[in-house]
Amino acid sequence: MSEEDKIYRLPDALERKGIHLKCPICGQDSFSVSPQLREYIIPAMDKNKNYNMNVDLGNPIYTLVCNSCSYVLCFSIPIADSIVDAFDADE
Secondary structure, three states: OOHHHHHHHHHHHHHHOOOOOOOOOOOOOOEEOOOOOOEEEEEEEEHHHOOEEEEEEEEEEEEEEEOOOOOEEEEEHHHHHHHHHHHHHHO
């Protein structure tokens, strides 16, 4: 599997770990991957540069969008990738 496809495997990998995705806003359990938000970097504020935004210090995330209310769940890419890798190794 390519690195770019890992997010599509994340919901199944989380389920296998016993983590059931449920929207904290509407309670639904149906999420999808938005092509526009699939991978994103949350910029950090750099206290050494007058608290300006700095994407180099940011956190790369995967996002899943609730199919009911559009709430966005964010997952750290390095941690999510390790969960998916472990899931793939078990198959």
